[in-house]
Amino acid sequence: QVQLVESGGGLVQAGGSLRLSCAASGSIFSINTMGWYRQAPGKQRELVAVITSGGSTNYADSVKGRLTISRDNAKNTVHLQMNSLKPEDTAVYYCNANLKRYFGGWSDYWGQGTQVTVSS
Numbered sequence: 001q002v003q004l005v006e007s008g009g010g011l012v013q014a015g016g017s018l019r020l021s022c023a024a025s026g027s028i029f030s031i032n033t034m035g036w037y038r039q040a041p042g043k044q045r046e047l048v049a050v051i052t053s054g055g056s057t058n059y060a061d062s063v064k065g066r067l068t069i070s071r072d073n074a075k076n077t078v079h080l081q082m083n084s085l086k087p088e089d090t091a092v093y094y095c096n097a098n099l100k101r102y103f104g105g106w107s108d109y110w111g112q113g114t115q116v117t118v119s120s
Contacts, residue, residue, distance in 0.1 A: 009114030022095030038091035
């Protein structure tokens with residue numbers, strides 16, 4: 001089985017910072033992309049940031065310059081450094097990984113979600 005475990009969410013004031021982490025574990029052969037998505041109440045889930053195994057990144061326009069995604073391939077871990085947070089960043093943040101199991105094909109896996117709340 002494959003599991004993505006997230007940590008680092010919480011409550012922070014506007015302008016503050018948080019660092020989210022997500023570690024993938026299990027029978028993993030290879031991980032292609034890893035990313036962060038978020039879903040605010042009453043809204044659809046949206047892409048926040050994604051990073052390839054080679055380190056190429058892509059961000060939603062709303063978070064560019066404030067949020068930074070990184071990964072440690074040796075640890076199958078992805079991070080999201082969140083600076084200059086705004087109330088509109090409030091959402092449940094989900095870790096995603098596109099990976100291949102030893103005895104399976106390529107599939108997307110999701111973390112359980114972690115709440116980020118930014119107060120004004």
